[in-house]
C-alpha cells in the first residue's frame with residue numbers, strides 16, 4: 001500500500017472509483033510513481049472513463065495548473081506525391097494521379113510570408129516521400145524560409161522523411177539531420193510514428209520505416225540538438241497491448257534523451273483510404289487516449305489535443321482529461337481533410353482562447369518550445385486570409 005501525503009488522501013477521498021481495479025493505479029498516480037505496462041492495459045479497459053480522466057487531470061494540473069497552451073502556426077505541405085502508399089493515408093498520390101501537386105519554392109515562400117503577416121511563430125512542414133525531388137530541394141526550401149522568415153521556428157520533416165532523405169542522398173541519418181539543422185530546421189514534428197508494433201505496421205504502412213528505426217532516428221535527432229514531438233495513430237487495427245507498447249517505448253527513449261517536447265495522440269480518419277471500412281473513432285476512445293497518454297508518459301511535459309483531428313468540442317473537453325495544449329491556428333490542413341475530417345482548416349487565435357477559457361483554463365500563447373509569446377512586443381497581426389493561392393505546380 002502506498003503512503004500518502006495529506007493532500008493525496010484528501011484527493012483520493014474525492015475520487016469515487018466505480019472500478020475497484022483502478023485503486024492500485026490511483027495509489028501510484030497520487031504517489032507520483034511510474035505506471036507499468038499492465039497498468040496501461042487496465043486504464044484502457046476500465047469502464048470508469050471519468051476516473052481515468054480524473055487521474056490524468058490530476059497529473060496535468062500538477063504539471064501545469066490551469067495553464068493551457070496554444071500557438072499561432074501554419075502548416076505547409078510541400079508535396080503530396082509519395083512512394084510509400086501507406087494504407088492509413090488519403091493524402092499521398094502517385095506523381096501523375098489526379099490531385100497530385102508539388103509546390104514551387106516561390107509558392108512555399110508566398111505562403112510563409114503570408115503566415116508571418118498573420119503572426120505565425122511556427123511553420124509545421126511535412127510532405128510525401130517524392131520519388132524525384134532531391135534532398136537539396138528540401139534544404140534549399142529551409143534555407144529560403146529561414147532567410148525570409150528568420151523569426152519563425154521551422155518544425156520540419158518527420159523521422160520517416162529524415163530516413164528517406166538519408167536513403168536518396170546516400171548519407172547517414174546523423175549527416176542528414178546535421179544538414180537539416182545547418183540549413184535552419186529547429187525541430188521535427190511527431191508524425192509517422194503510427195503504432196510501433198510490426199504486426200500493425202505490416203497492415204497499415206508496410207513500406208514505412210520500422211518502429212525501431214523511427215525511435216532510433218528520433219534519438220539521433222535529439223542527440224544532435226534537434227528536439228521533436230511524438231505521435232500515436234490509434235483507432236484502426238491496433239490492440240490495447242500494442243498502444244501501451246508504443247507508449248512505453250516512447251517513454252524509454254525519453255528517459256534517455258529528454259528530447260521529446262510534446263505527445264499527440266492521433267485518431268485514425270478512414271475516409272478515402274484503403275482502410276475505409278474501419279469505423280471512425282468515438283469521443284470516448286479519443287478522450288481515453290488523451291488520458292492514458294498523460295498517465296503513462298510521465299516524462300513528457302506536454303500532451304496535445306489537436307483540435308483539427310479531435311474537433312474543437314472534444315479537444316476542449318480533453319483539457320479536463322490530461323491535455324494541456326490545443327495546438328495551433330493551422331490555416332491550411334490536408335492530411336486529415338483528405339481523409340474526411342469535417343473540422344475547419346483554421347481556428348482564429350481568439351477562438352482558441354475562447355475555447356480554453358470556456359473550459360475554465362487560462363490560455364497562454366506559446367512558441368514551439370513552449371515559451372510564452374508576448375504579443376505586446378510584436379507587430380500587430382493581419383487577419384488570416386484562407387488558402388487558395390494559385391498552385392504553381394512543378395513538373396519534376
Ligand code: V47
Nearest residue numbers: 088089090189190191192229233266267268269339
Ligand atoms: O504522420 C496520416 C497521421 C500524421 C491519417 O508534431 C493520419 O506537433 C489519421 O503528425 N487518419 C500527420 N491520421 C499529423 C502529425 C501532427 C499533427 C499535429 C501536430 C504535430 C506535431 C504532428 O497524421 C501522419 C500520420 O501519422 N495520418 N493519415 C489518417 N487517414
